[in-house]
Structure formats: C-alpha cells, structure tokens
Amino acid sequence: MTWRIQRRNFLQVLALGATQSLVGRHCRAGDVNSKLRVASIGTGNKGRDDLLQVAASPLAEIVAICDVDDSLNHLGGAAEKFPRAMRFADYRLLLDKPDAFDAVIVSTPDHMHAPIALAALELKKHVFCQKPLAHTVDEARKMRLASERNGLVTQMGNQIQSHRFYRTAVRMIHDGAIGKVREVHSWQSGAMGWLLVDARPADADQIPKSLHWDLWLGVAPQRPYNDRLYHPFNWRAWQDFSSGQLGDFGCHILDPVFLSLDLNAPISVQADAPPLNQEVWARQCTVKYEFPGNTRTLGDVLSVTWYDGAGCHPDRAALGLPDSYEMPGAGSVLVGESGTLVIPHVGEPRLFPEDKFRDYAMPVMEDVNHYSGWVDACLGNGTTTSHFGYAGPLTEAVLLGAVAVRLPQEKLLWDTSAAKFTNHSAANGYLTKAYRSGW
Numbered sequence: 001m002t003w004r005i006q007r008r009n010f011l012q013v014l015a016l017g018a019t020q021s022l023v024g025r026h027c028r029a030g031d032v033n034s035k036l037r038v039a040s041i042g043t044g045n046k047g048r049d050d051l052l053q054v055a056a057s058p059l060a061e062i063v064a065i066c067d068v069d070d071s072l073n074h075l076g077g078a079a080e081k082f083p084r085a086m087r088f089a090d091y092r093l094l095l096d097k098p099d100a101f102d103a104v105i106v107s108t109p110d111h112m113h114a115p116i117a118l119a120a121l122e123l124k125k126h127v128f129c130q131k132p133l134a135h136t137v138d139e140a141r142k143m144r145l146a147s148e149r150n151g152l153v154t155q156m157g158n159q160i161q162s163h164r165f166y167r168t169a170v171r172m173i174h175d176g177a178i179g180k181v182r183e184v185h186s187w188q189s190g191a192m193g194w195l196l197v198d199a200r201p202a203d204a205d206q207i208p209k210s211l212h213w214d215l216w217l218g219v220a221p222q223r224p225y226n227d228r229l230y231h232p233f234n235w236r237a238w239q240d241f242s243s244g245q246l247g248d249f250g251c252h253i254l255d256p257v258f259l260s261l262d263l264n265a266p267i268s269v270q271a272d273a274p275p276l277n278q279e280v281w282a283r284q285c286t287v288k289y290e291f292p293g294n295t296r297t298l299g300d301v302l303s304v305t306w307y308d309g310a311g312c313h314p315d316r317a318a319l320g321l322p323d324s325y326e327m328p329g330a331g332s333v334l335v336g337e338s339g340t341l342v343i344p345h346v347g348e349p350r351l352f353p354e355d356k357f358r359d360y361a362m363p364v365m366e367d368v369n370h371y372s373g374w375v376d377a378c379l380g381n382g383t384t385t386s387h388f389g390y391a392g393p394l395t396e397a398v399l400l401g402a403v404a405v406r407l408p409q410e411k412l413l414w415d416t417s418a419a420k421f422t423n424h425s426a427a428n429g430y431l432t433k434a435y436r437s438g439w
C-alpha cells in the first residue's frame, strides 16, 4: 500500500480522535507530562504503517523522518503527512542530532536493523524495531545487551503478539488446556513471491534519481542496482539482506510458541534443505529445533519443527487432525498430553479432538495496542511485551535456523551462554558478518 492510498486511513485515525501534535513540546522520555519525540527510519510500506500507528498515540510526536528513497511512496509521502518533521536520507545524520528525539522506529530492510538500532541504543534512545530484530545472531545478542545495559524501552514489530488470537492461544497453554506439550510443528506454506531469480543478474539498471542506492545497501557488500530485485520488498530473497521466509515469518509464527512454552535458546538446530548458492534463500526447507524441556513441556527435550515454502506443512494425519479440518496456510500445532492446539497465523485457535473440547470455554482476551503500548512505556507507563529481552532470544533462534539452512543436514549444537556452536566452526562463521568498509 502506498502513502497516497494511506491518506484515507490517516484521516480516519484523525477522525477517531487519535491526533498528534506537529508542534508538541520538546521534552525528555520518562517525563509523564511530555510527548515522546519519535524519529522514524524507513517510511515506506511497513514503515508507513509503523509510523502512522505510533503517530496515532496522542502521546507521540513525529519529529524526524528518514528514508533512502525521496519518492512519494517513501520519504515524500511521509513528508506530506508530517511536514514539520526533519527529513533525512542518511540515518547517521539524523542520529547526529540526539537532542532532537527520544525514540526511534526502525522499519528498514532487515540488514540495516542492527546498525541503526544499536547506534540509537548507544545514544540511549528507546527503540521500536521491525522483526526479525537483526540479520545475524551476533547483532541480535548485542541489541539485547545494549537495551538492557542502557535501561531502554524496546519493542519488536511482531504486532500479532498483541492480537487477541495469539493472546488467547498463549493463555490456553498457560491454563493447561492440552496439558504439557510434547512437540510443536510450525509452518509458512506460502509461496515466496519475492524470490524472482536464482542468481545475480550480470547487468545493472539505472538508479532512480529518488533513490540513494549506496545508503540503501548500507553495511551490505556493494552490488549493482536492479530495478525489480531489491528495493522495495524483494530484498527478502537475498542472503545479503534477509534471512529468507524463516526470517520473515519466524518471529511471528514462533512467537506464541515461545511465549506459551517459555522457550529461550535451542540446544540444537538441523535443517533439511537443498544446497544453497551464495545469493538467494531456499524455496523450501525444514528446520528442526530442540529446546531444553521445562515445566510446560513433556520430557527433557522439546522438538519444534519449522516447515517453509509452498506446499510445506506438517502431516495432518500424523498429528491426528481430522480430514474435515482445513489446515491454515501458516501457523503452529502444539501436541500436548491431553489434546492438540492449532494456532493459525492469524486466526482463532482450535482444540482437537473436537468432541473432547466441545464444551471448552475459550478464554476471552482483548487486543492490545502494540504501538501505543511502546509509546506509553517509553513515557514511564507500563511495559512492553516484545522487548529485546524477549525478542532477542526469539530472533536468535530464528536466525540459528537460517544458519542451519546454509549447512543442510548438519546437526548444530548450540551453547547459548558461549554464543557459539560447539561442534561446527563453519557454522560459527555465519553468526556474524563483515560490514562494508566505511560503515
């Protein structure tokens, strides 16, 4: 959706009374009488949504916007909506004015989340960052540690966590609806519409005048511009910028699994995937995690299997789900000692066998505002639920899966306190990456 189409939604927000002052007082976060001065980095597509959702809080003031594309679908559209906000193409110039803002939204492609968010955290700014938090495990770990060290309010943009459907599913597990959980299967069986080619094209397209291509690349290695393969949206295909479909959806779909079962770091991860080239992600893969068992699970080890790509999902019959039940295109199945819970992405949770749970009283949960909750918490009111203390380990687990996809069939043993694999030096090489010279 573009900023032009978005204008109608923005007016609806205003009509609902969720206005924001363009000339609010300049004030510090933590002062409950003040507005939170927010800088938004990455203002197109999901960034536009994040920006408008935060701006809908009467306690937020958008003071700066930053995007590497000046056109109307990106910075230009945001500038129309927030004409008094300072404008930047280069986030580093924005961060050079730390007295002008209290908090940042980071909604860029994944490869730039950590460089931007870490710099903001070190400036002691609160951060709302899109999922997955980072592009490497090392970055995700550093983001958690920096947020904790600096005592900042953070939130990852896995907003479905705050939807009543996911909240209901978590409550059901916590209430013991299916008893202790024996195994989990999670999947995203959608086609990867952004995976358009298997190799980098030899030729280059002309860079549009509105786009600062070098800034878009940021810390990633230099490559020629192509007008359909990267910006916007299709960067998801490429290992230099994303972590594939697991990176795109893992922090959503595995979120209620993590929350309901109190999961943290896995102890092993193993992928079944075709050999990768050095460029794009696999069209289909399976990633099997083992987590240490805990009071919500059965046995010493909990198996969580991720199925990824068109047509990839767990075997319904093997899970005892009836033929009449149409499996959602994405979601999770939690198999417990006294029943099975399906958590569609995004839909009402379902219990099986249906006869057994016919009279089950589903807990009634409300939606929570994932965005204004962050604004409120930055101003000292309440807490966030997907703070980096939670979202960091979730992102690490997702990105460990992406490392396994690079090394198909290898069972990688993870030591989270040492932040390394104990049995595979090549896998350890994928936990971090070199930033481009000058970044």
Ligand SMILES: NC(=O)c1ccc[n+]([C@@H]2O[C@H](COP(=O)([O-])OP(=O)(O)OC[C@H]3O[C@@H](n4cnc5c(N)ncnc54)[C@H](O)[C@@H]3O)[C@@H](O)[C@H]2O)c1
Residues within 6 Å of the ligand: 041, 042, 043, 044, 045, 046, 047, 066, 067, 068, 069, 073, 074, 075, 089, 091, 107, 108, 109, 110, 112, 130, 131, 132, 157, 158, 159, 215, 216, 218, 231, 232, 233, 234, 235, 248
């Ligand atoms: N939570 C969700 O449901 C959800 C949905 C979609 C996307 N996302 C996440 O949002 C992020 C953006 O995804 P998208 O689909 O909107 O991507 P996109 O490529 O469509 O848009 C990214 C925006 O960021 C700008 N940008 C790129 N590099 C920048 C930089 N270095 N500095 C400032 N601006 C920069 C682009 O010009 C564009 O406006 C990703 O992390 C993605 O995973 C989350």
